[in-house]
Amino acid sequence: MSGKTFDFVIVGAGIVGLTVAYELLKRQPRTHVAVLEKEDAPGRHASGRNSGVMHCGIYYGSDTLKAKVCANGARRMIEFAKAEGIAVNQCGKVILATSEDQLPTVNKLMSNAKDNNIPAERISHQQLRELEPYAAAGPAAIYCPTTAVIDSAAVLKRLREKLEQQGVVFFFNCAITGQQGKGQLQSTLGAISYGYLINCAGAYADTVAKGFGLAQEYALVPFKGIYWKLSSAANPKVRANIYPVPDISMPFLGVHLTRVIDGNVYVGPTAIPAFGRENYGIVRGINLAESLEIGYQLAGMYLRNESNFRKLARMELGKYSKKNFLVAAQKLMPSLKMEDMIPTAKAGIRPQLVNIKTRKLEMDYILVKTDNSLHVLNAISPAFTSSLAFAELIVSNITYQSSE
């Protein structure tokens, strides 16, 4: 591809990269866009390994970027799926408080819902029983009717097709390795020139941004999400989505029960500290230099107990054991038994940014730019849900005008 020049080069063919390309073409139909992806197809990482839940946005304070784009993004993604014949099920979700000390968080979630105009209601034990007959009846429960599940693989496939039809050029097996002067990238397929670069590289977005002299204040720690699946005997016990009240000081929602679009019910995911940005197995995806750097960050967080990290690490590492995983699931559904949970290879990594100065996990999406590049950092959950609205916000931050 040496010598090729594009108005816009997007790094990463996950949901963020694809929706950004989609938004660019919507605004400037004749602009020249290339998407560079190091894998052989879109969605090989987070975008193809998630729970497929379209979140309603109840977890986010109104001053966050997540609040600005989550509910709107979910609405738009559901409309997109319906228009394109992609399976989507607006099945709703219940959030369960399992102890009295979660009541302040229940109130906070309800006030987020009010501030962000998200339909949500406190429900009685009787209403909970009607929605989810086997769910644990604790001190409080919230019902979110707009939560949906979607076929995320079909969304990625359809977006790719639409983009190709509109002239977007995809370079697969093409890893960005660095910059080669202003407006030129070095990749494993050769050099490529651009007017404007948009970095949507997910777990490697901070590394790409550092190549532009940005994001120096961030380090990345990956958290592994593993799942179990309910057996066919236990599967009917879950109608839609059953979530715990989360610890809102953490960017994770806790082990939940989700009936995904193909009818399977998954239990998970965990948020186990991992030693590689693509460390999906026990040792798979581990690279020595990267692991040492991550290990250094994890050790620091453990020693300083940042963001209550010791408790998180102990709790989450414990979930490698099926017994501990079952205990977390039983908080939501006490009748679940060991034999109801069957192993699955489904696993994903959440690439979480830590701010080295404040020593805190970054909770929101972050956009940083130079005069000819924009970098999407910390595109953690619910970036799939948010993507169509998030892409609009990202593209609105771009000042470059293509030559069309």
Ligand SMILES: Cc1cc2nc3c(=O)[nH]c(=O)nc-3n(C[C@H](O)[C@H](O)[C@H](O)COP(=O)(O)OP(=O)(O)OC[C@H]3O[C@@H](n4cnc5c(N)ncnc54)[C@H](O)[C@@H]3O)c2cc1C
């Ligand atoms: C277990 C799990 C469950 C989740 N559940 C949900 C959910 O239910 N709902 C929801 O909304 N969100 C969920 N999320 C979050 C959501 O999946 C992610 O926020 C979203 O997919 C991020 O998209 P992305 O495009 O930024 O990243 P990615 O999908 O990771 O895409 C980035 C792409 O960049 C490529 N890349 C990286 N470096 C380079 C390079 N140097 N050169 C070229 N290409 C490169 C990668 O190969 C990758 O394909 C979940 C995430 C996980 C891990």
